[in-house]
Amino acid sequence: MTGTGQAGEPREQWFDPADERLGWDGVCGFERAGETVLPLRMPRERIATALSDDLARLAAMPAGARFAVRTDADRLLLDLAAEAGGAPLDVLADGVLVDRRRPQPGRARLAVALPGVLADIEVWLPHLSRTRLAAVGLRGHRLLEPVARTGPRWTAYGSSLTHAMFPHGPSESWTALLARRHGWRLRNLGFAGQAYLDPVVARVVRDTPAELITLEIGTNAYLRSAFTARTWGPAVCGFVETVRDGHPDTPIAVIAALPSAEREHAVNAAGLTLAGVRELTGAAVRVLQRLGDRRLHLVDGRDVLPLAEADGVYADGLHPTPAGEHRLAGLAEPFLLPLLAA
Structure with a gap:
């Protein structure tokens, strides 16, 4: 941390990106490389066990990673290296968007005008590329403290539908919108095209403190023909039971494949339809419920998003439009909100 400012000039103060006063959330730690820090949502030392360069690349994208400070600063300065x-990148003041911009690839310094009155300033990093921070600066402030985060912790695992492809910005994915609305502490473990129930991800979810866990699964298994009718159900059971080992009393909601009209009854290379994968997911959940898991819940994706409404939500038959992310947040809310109250 450094401070600058001559007499009569606004005070400017710089912080190491991992400084605890920045109040990070949605991350498990940081990876240092030279002058820069990469916020992590998955432990880098274990991701190799998935034997997937794609998963490793996606895990390094800071979806849902954000920091927040309470300050009266009039300017935020970000020294970063973006891909x-x-x-x-989104900057919010007391929950209201004050700046949104796409960092140019490479090293750059961004200056963001802030209200200059006491407010919670939250920065959401770009969710579809690695963004490394070298330093975070504030100018013109008399007060700075980390934002108190006291809400329930929500771990959301899933595919591109959880990772989010087309939101207006990282703070407007359906998971971010729902978390912001209710003060939930989101940990986004969505991996576009890579929700294959990897054991390493199950262990991370198991070891991450949470008051709510959602597993949005089935779509990638169908699209990539990664499982057969014989292997999908046991994989679901194994993933859920691993998670349950670390969360004996936490509500876990398995969200079984949001609908896609062109895929519902089209047979993939493994002999499955999307509807069939959804049915197998439900069968696996019901087995675990019969075995005594009373905190495990099945959420049929067609109940969240009725098939007749899907075209009005999706941009391409599968991924929500920017407005669709808002719609999906509203549709998912009545299924998830009661789980935290139970």
Whole structure:
């Protein structure tokens, strides 16, 4: 941390990105490389056990990673190194968007005007590319403290539907919108095209403190023909039971494959339809419920998003539009909100 400012000039103060006063959430730690820090949502030392370069690449994208400070600063300064990816960075003041921009690839310094009155300032990093931070600066402030985060912790595992492809910005994915609305502490473990029930992910979910866990599964298994009718159900049971080992009393909601009209009854290379994968997912959950898991809940994706409404939510028959992310947040809310009250 450094401070600057001559007499009569606004005070400017710089922080190491991992400084605890920045109030990070949605991350498990940081990876240092030279002058920069990469916020992590998965432990890097274990991701190799998935034997997937794609999963490792996606896990390094800071979906849901954010930091927040309570301050009266009039300017936020970000010294960062971004990769190409197309997703913007969001800055919110007391929950209201004050700046959204796409960092150019490479090293850059961004200056963001802030209200200059006491407010909770939250920065959501781009969710579709690696963004490394070298330093975080604030100017013109008299007060700075980490934002108190006291809400329930929500771990959301899933596919691109959880990772989010087309939101206006990282703070407007359906998971981010729902978490912001209710003060939940989101940990986004969505991996676009890679929700294959990897054991390493199950262990991370198992070891991550949470008051709510959602597992949005089935779509990738169908699209990539990664499982057969024989292997999918046992894989679901194994993943859920691993998670349950670390969360004996936490509500776990298995969200079984949101609908996709062109895929519901189309047979993939493994002999399954999307509807069939959804049915197998339900069968696996019901087995575990019969075996005594009373905190395990099945959420049929067609109940969350009725098939007749899907075209009005999706951009491409599978991924929500920016407005669709808002719609999906509203549709998912009545299924998830009661689980935390139970």
